[in-house]
Amino acid sequence: MSLSWKATVTVEVVVVATIFIAPLSGHTSPASVSVERALTYDSARHEKTHFSPTEEIRYAVLVRVSDTPAELEVSWEVSNSSRAIYSHRQKHEFQPGYHAIYSPSTAPIDSAGPYVNSVTVKTGSKAITRKSAFIVTAGRACMFYAPASIISEEVGHVGWAFRLTTGDRWEFGGTENIWAKDNWIKTGTWQQALSSFRSPPVTASRYTTFRCLDWPKAWMNPVAADKTARAAHSRPYTLTIDNCLTRSVEVFNAYGLSLPPGELEYPKNYFESLPRTTEGVNAPTQWGPLQRLR
Secondary structure, three states, X not given: OOOOOOOEEXXXXXXXXXEEXXXXXOOOOOEEEEEEEEEEEOOOOOEOOEEOOOOEEEEEEEEEEXXXXXXXXXXXXXXXXXXXXXXXXXXXXXXXXXXXXXXXXXXXOOOOEEEEEEEEEEEOOEEEEEEEEXXXXXXXXXXXXXXXEEOOEEOOEEEEEEEOOOOOOEEEEEXXXXXXXXXXXXXXXXXXXXXXXXXXXXXXXXOOEEEEEEEOHHHOOHHHHHHHHHHHHOOOOEOOOEOHHHHHHHHHHHHOOOOOOOOOOOHHXXXXXXXXXXXXXXOOOOOOOOXXXX
């Protein structure tokens, strides 16, 4: 696995553990280096401990250099079940002040599970190691939304997608209306899924947004979800209790989620309430924010 590294320095406030080091050449007073815990951030520099495959992870450590500049050797060792999957070592001179030192990387596309991020800050013969834990979740379910109205009231319309494996392989589809010929199921990459929702079989179903939920590999059951989706298409359509929403929910629950059935509920309302539907469930994360289908 090829993982890139880029050193960047930003300002952070830290709680400290200190190493005193000898002065650099030309300096008359010793420097001290304070090291806080290791952290993992997403691409927006928000602290995070659950990531999806291929999602960017910034392995970070926060330090404070006091008095004089200090040359530090910072090394990262990221492992899963005692197997090292990423390592890097970098030396750099840091000026006095607070610094966030991080190494942008990518979550393994084919290896879900728990990981340990170990960062060692070393100067001379002295070193401090900080560790943090994070998880790469393999399962992911996404609900897609299309505006739809009945007698000037927006009720909405939804479709579904779920990741088949830990790589970029998905199954996706929708119940577009009461005629079976317009209902569809496909498999492909994530980009192919997005393309299919942009151009569904029924032009009136113009999907515009979607939300996703990451799910642990141990809980995902794509085989059951596939069987459930195909069985639903063979049943007669019922507007109130066997429709685009209830079938999408059936697929997600077969996959491993635990969502309310959605009967007698507008798809629009259900879609908007998704961030609250996993309360009380042992989900690693809540449903993500609304994203535009572009």
